Amino acid sequence: MTATIIDGKAFAARVREQVAEHVKRLKTDHGIKPGLAVVLVGEDPASQVYVRSKGKMTVEVGMNSVEHKLDADTSEADLLSLIDQLNNDPEIHGILVQLPLPKHLDEDLVINSVAPEKDVDGFHISNVGLLGTGQKSMVPCTPLGCLMMLRDHHGSLSGMDAVVIGRSNIVGKPMAQLLLGDSCTVTIAHSRTKDLADVVRRADIVVAAVGRPEMVPGDWIKPGATVIDVGINRIERDGKNKLVGDADFDSCAAVAGAITPVPGGVGPMTIACLLANTVTACCRANGLAEPEGLTA
Ligand SMILES: NC(=O)C1=CN([C@@H]2O[C@H](COP(=O)(O)OP(=O)(O)OC[C@H]3O[C@@H](n4cnc5c(N)ncnc54)[C@H](OP(=O)(O)O)[C@@H]3O)[C@@H](O)[C@H]2O)C=CC1
Numbered sequence: 533m534t535a536t537i538i539d540g541k542a543f544a545a546r547v548r549e550q551v552a553e554h555v556k557r558l559k560t561d562h563g564i565k566p567g568l569a570v571v572l573v574g575e576d577p578a579s580q581v582y583v584r585s586k587g588k589m590t591v592e593v594g595m596n597s598v599e600h601k602l603d604a605d606t607s608e609a610d611l612l613s614l615i616d617q618l619n620n621d622p623e624i625h626g627i628l629v630q631l632p633l634p635k636h637l638d639e640d641l642v643i644n645s646v647a648p649e650k651d652v653d654g655f656h657i658s659n660v661g662l663l664g665t666g667q668k669s670m671v672p673c674t675p676l677g678c679l680m681m682l683r684d685h686h687g688s689l690s691g692m693d694a695v696v697i698g699r700s701n702i703v704g705k706p707m708a709q710l711l712l713g714d715s716c717t718v719t720i721a722h723s724r725t726k727d728l729a730d731v732v733r734r735a736d737i738v739v740a741a742v743g744r745p746e747m748v749p750g751d752w753i754k755p756g757a758t759v760i761d762v763g764i765n766r767i768e769r770d771g772k773n774k775l776v777g778d779a780d781f782d783s784c785a786a787v788a789g790a791i792t793p794v795p796g797g798v799g800p801m802t803i804a805c806l807l808a809n810t811v812t813a814c815c816r817a818n819g820l821a822e823p824e825g826l827t828a
């Protein structure tokens with residue numbers, strides 16, 4: 533079998549088009565322009581690239597983009613005061629604090645100081661709790677993007693066996709909640725999981741979110757299963773820098789029914805969902821109808 537390649541780049545472009553249409557309507561019908569603030573502490577080059585591309589796409593869909601770049605040694609008090617200012621700014625509907633933060637800053641404290649209704653990352657404890665109890669929330673962008681691709685490919689996910697490899701707060705855990713919400717039978721695997729290969733072999737859906745280049749080989753994949761590769765790993769091969777996922781693409785694609793590539797899979801969907809969440813937050817803030825199909 534040769535897998536269908538799920539084109540996240542093309543899918544993300546369609547999501548951004550839908551976002552742009554909604555933004556246009558907000559402007560013409562209500563005179564409202566959604567605004568997204570991104571806060572970057574320190575000068576991690578990978579983060580800078582990511583923040584720049586987010587800013588560009590935010591403007592492309594017609595929204596306001598505000599970037600706050602703070603020195604790596606910024607104090608917690610200064611960061612919290614900036615977040616407080618953004619929480620109270622009526623022109624800002626979404627706030628994203630780029631992670632990871634420098635070691636001297638308390639990540640949980642910072643995340644939980646963002647107003648939950650502006651928390652377009654969906655990392656605030658209120659949003660985590662709302663998602664876990666099946667209530668309306670802000671849903672983390674990466675898992676939301678994965679869910680959109682899975683629903684698009686399969687229609688219903690009901691009754692499918694899903695294995696999520698990775699249990700981070702930003703990907704693995706919320707991914708598992710969303711799959712459970714769509715009535716999958718969900719297993720969460722992690723670094724202490726015994727016989728990972730056997731666990732993965734049972735899965736109709738495998739979501740790999742580990743951060744280990746090409747760790748999932750094709751012979752772990754049940755024939756016809758869907759592989760969603762969240763991993764973004766920079767490696768050097770044949771003297772060149774290369775971006776690879778957590779799945780060994782060629783061997784997995786030979787057995788899977790469908791697979792997302794890296795790059796061009798989950799990554800672009802993450803950014804598209806960030807923009808979608810910002811429009812959703814803006815609509816909620818103004819008591820307006822939310823865009824359809826862009827939320828979980
Ligand atoms: N495409 C996108 O938009 C995004 C991509 N990413 C990428 O996704 C990957 C994961 O990110 P993130 O969740 O933040 O990473 P974390 O490092 O926070 O979590 C990694 C998880 O993988 C588990 N793990 C580590 N080693 C193994 C192993 N040998 N077998 C099984 N499980 C293992 C860890 O287990 P334990 O808990 O036991 O330590 C942990 O739960 C990274 O490559 C990251 O760059 C992240 C966010 C967005």
Ligand SMILES: Nc1nc(=O)c2c([nH]1)NC[C@@H]1CN(c3ccc(C(=O)N[C@@H](CCC(=O)O)C(=O)O)cc3)C=[N+]21
Binds near residue numbers: 628632794803
């Ligand atoms: N508060 C916060 N929220 C995040 O959502 C968040 C974060 N912090 N910190 C870092 C991770 C990582 N992340 C990515 C998003 C898009 C791509 C992406 O678009 N990748 C392209 C390739 C880009 C390239 O070539 O480098 C692709 O996969 O095709 C990658 C990684 C979001 N994260």
